[in-house]
Amino acid sequence: MRNLEKIIKDALDAKKCKFGAREVMHSTKGSRLIVLTKSVSEAMKSKIIEQAQATEVPIFDYNGNSLQLGKLCNRPFRVSAIALKIGDDDEIRNILEGN
Numbered sequence: 001m002r003n004l005e006k007i008i009k010d011a012l013d014a015k016k017c018k019f020g021a022r023e024v025m026h027s028t029k030g031s032r033l034i035v036l037t038k039s040v041s042e043a044m045k046s047k048i049i050e051q052a053q054a055t056e057v058p059i060f061d062y063n064g065n066s067l068q069l070g071k072l073c074n075r076p077f078r079v080s081a082i083a084l085k086i087g088d089d090d091e092i093r094n095i096l097e098g099n
Contacts, residue, residue, distance in 0.1 A: 003094045004060070007033070007087045008073055016085035019073070021048065024081040028052050031083040033092050034059045039066035039080045048081065057083075060095055 011017040018027045021044045024034055028051040036045060036059060052059050062069055066078035073079050 003091055004035070004062075005072060007084060007091050007095065008035075008082070011082075011084045011086050012073065014086055017073075018083040018085075019075070019079050019081070021045075021081045024048055024083040025051055027083050028055045028057050031055070031057045031085055032087045033057070033084045033095065035062050035069065035082045035084070036060070037062045037064060037066045037069050037080050039078070058092060058096055 008017070018024055018031075021040050024031075025044070025048050028034065028048070034048065034052055034057055036048065038061075040048070049059060064072075066080040069082065070077055070079040073082060
């Protein structure tokens with residue numbers, strides 16, 4: 001989980017991320033990783049997955065809820081999804097494998 005925190009912090013510092021399911025759905029192109037919480041509706045989740053597969057962007061299912069992801073992102077509001085535009089392949093692979 002530490003790698004996820006680091007990559008989110010780096011993306012926030014560089015302003016290379018998009019928050020919210022609708023924003024993520026429209027910004028999959030150019031993203032390096034998409035993080036989804038359990039709070040995303042099934043309809044929206046399937047649309048995001050479809051977009052991500054078309055652009056070959058990996059998706060990470062965050063175990064927490066949108067409030068926890070918002071706190072991880074240093075935001076005072078709920079974050080149901082985030083698209084990260086930075087991160088190297090090793091960091092992303094470690095996140096996806098759960099290391």
